[in-house]
Amino acid sequence: MCSQASPGYYTYSSEILPATPTPHSSDYIVDESDYLTPANGKPEHLGPKFSNSYIGETWILMRRNFINIRRTPELFLSRLMVLTFMGIMMATMFKNPKDTLQGITNRLSFFIFTVCLFFFSSNDAVPAFIQERFIFIRETSHNAYRASTYTIASLITHMPFLALQALTYAGIVW
16 A cells, blocks of 8 residues: 555645636635735725726616517516516405404414415516626626626616516406
């Protein structure tokens, strides 16, 4: 038996040539001074980290989200159709609840079914979310956009559509 490691396996980081991608590449710890350039012997920041302003980034991402929504209307329409059908069904199942213990149980059942409906009807957005996740990671890692502008832009662009779906469901079951 040989006590040495197999050929091609480095035991110490100093044995590795610089810029060779290996598991030992994580030995280097990134520090804030790596992003500073010396000026007159003192480190100085290079400038703004992002090329666009906060509002500009939000506007760009909102436009992109609206384009994506316009390109995939079937996501919105399919969810609206499910909520419409389930709203009609729920309105007829729990019509005119009584003021008894059974009526209270019916009201609670209605609310539980409604929460589950909205929770499970959002599953159709998961594939688009996963696809957008890779774009988000790539662009934030290259400082193209801030994570907060992604969140705010998504909130602003999707809120009207979610409100329309909720109002449709609420109008039917009312």
